[in-house]
Amino acid sequence: MASKQPDALLGPESDSQRTQYPYVTGTSVVAIKYKDGILMASDMGGSYGSTLRYKSVERIKPIGKHSLLGASGEISDFQEILRYLDELILYDNMWDDGNSLGPKEVHNYLTRIMYNRRNKFNPLWNSLVLGGVKNGQKYLGTVSMIGVNFEDNHVASGFGNHLARPILRQEWHENLSFEDGVRLLEKCMLVLLYRDRSAINKFQIAKITDEGVTIHQPYSLKTNWEFSAFQNPSQGAVGTW
Amino acid sequence: MDLDMSINAPHSMGTTIIGVTYNGGVVLGADSRTSTGMYVANRASDKITQLTDNVYVCRSGSAADSQIVSDYVRHFLHQHTIQLGQPATVKVAANLIRLISYNNKNMLETGLIVGGWDKYEGGKIYGIPLGGTLIEQPFAIGGSGSSYLYGFFDQEWKEGMTMEEAEKLVVKAVSLAIARDGASGGVVRTVIINSEGVKRNFYPGDKLPLWHEELEPQNSLLDILNAPEPMNT
Numbered sequence: 184m185a186s187k188q189p190d191a192l193l194g195p196e197s198d199s200q201r202t203q204y205p206y207v208t209g210t211s212v213v214a215i216k217y218k219d220g221i222l223m224a225s226d227m228g229g230s231y232g233s234t235l236r237y238k239s240v241e242r243i244k245p246i247g248k249h250s251l252l253g254a255s256g257e258i259s260d261f262q263e264i265l266r267y268l269d270e271l272i273l274y275d276n277m278w279d280d281g282n283s284l285g286p287k288e289v290h291n292y293l294t295r296i297m298y299n300r301r302n303k304f305n306p307l308w309n310s311l312v313l314g315g316v317k318n319g320q321k322y323l324g325t326v327s328m329i330g331v332n333f334e335d336n337h338v339a340s341g342f343g344n345h346l347a348r349p350i351l352r353q354e355w356h357e358n359l360s361f362e363d364g365v366r367l368l369e370k371c372m373l374v375l376l377y378r379d380r381s382a383i384n385k386f387q388i389a390k391i392t393d394e395g396v397t398i399h400q401p402y403s404l405k406t407n408w409e410f411s412a413f414q415n416p417s418q419g420a421v422g423t424w
Numbered sequence: 425m426d427l428d429m430s431i432n433a434p435h436s437m438g439t440t441i442i443g444v445t446y447n448g449g450v451v452l453g454a455d456s457r458t459s460t461g462m463y464v465a466n467r468a469s470d471k472i473t474q475l476t477d478n479v480y481v482c483r484s485g486s487a488a489d490s491q492i493v494s495d496y497v498r499h500f501l502h503q504h505t506i507q508l509g510q511p512a513t514v515k516v517a518a519n520l521i522r523l524i525s526y527n528n529k530n531m532l533e534t535g536l537i538v539g540g541w542d543k544y545e546g547g548k549i550y551g552i553p554l555g556g557t558l559i560e561q562p563f564a565i566g567g568s569g570s571s572y573l574y575g576f577f578d579q580e581w582k583e584g585m586t587m588e589e590a591e592k593l594v595v596k597a598v599s600l601a602i603a604r605d606g607a608s609g610g611v612v613r614t615v616i617i618n619s620e621g622v623k624r625n626f627y628p629g630d631k632l633p634l635w636h637e638e639l640e641p642q643n644s645l646l647d648i649l650n651a652p653e654p655m656n657t
Binding site: 203205206207234236237240258259262263 | 530551553555556
């Protein structure tokens, strides 16, 4: 513990140096560009270590009129980021000049926040996925907790990078229809459900187009366990796992 | 979370805390054990602390941290109520707790459950675990004893219970947690908050149901020996 007694009310600037530990965490977010805009998917889990503690956490939120933000990592830091963005959008609206921040601008703002916190050894413990459409231009980018940022046709955070991106590299193509896009994302989420211990079977898919944002209601996917090889796997080799 | 064996270890509320909404308000519940390492420093603590007339908080984790956080929030809510001219909402109370918990996340070790009733939203429960995440829930469980209650609530929780059903559920749950969690014990306290006000209840150990491998308490072996009934295992 620190030897000095900082004022408990001053907030982050009262501590000298720190890197934190995450407590309540969200797992992967996966997003793709499709014909009309961006599709983004995540599960609704908030894990507390190995316990699947919260099962109705919305990890994808709309930002302004043109963007969607999905986050994995520490949920309290995500909530704080949403407050920063709320202020950003509010000030943007207060100009009342007809202009509004697009996904590219929001992504840049987030990158600056994440990188500057990293430089102070006090990161926001999140991996962010930022997607949106403005004036027909689709945008999809990502920022990590150390400030690494880039844009691509498909992005993911956490386990999604290892399990979902390879699928997307094979099967993504320009001008996916909404149905094909949803099916592709569901394929990814299912793999993550099978292979990511912190995944839960309750998902939200969000869509953003020039018309606006839709975050669909939570739903669960059917899983398949009916492989003959699953029935008696230790028959031929007792004690095997 | 290594348990320090010494008597001088920081006071920690091992704890089981619960907050449940029902049709008309909320029921908060907690055990009463405060431990310093392996020693029970207080066997009758009150972990359900008042913030305002209509909002209470269940405290878990470090006793000192949870007390100071609730003291600060009580102070701010008092000022806020004066300025607002009417009772503070549960949401405001929860957000103040979140503010302090989040901004001091490196120094604090306390998980809190805020519950209360206001005229705008009715009965509400907010969980604020370690780290300062704010999460509104129909019911919340916390503290070390809560590990033993996830399955119980998955099975027993129902939306729209009556006040009696809700309080029964809370008492049963805390009692089950006490049975298995060494860091929880003592009595079960409940606080019921609704439009009519606040009601505190107290359930001493002997008023709680007996669980697996627990026996009916006796005054002495001698009472059993002299009894005419046959002994059972």
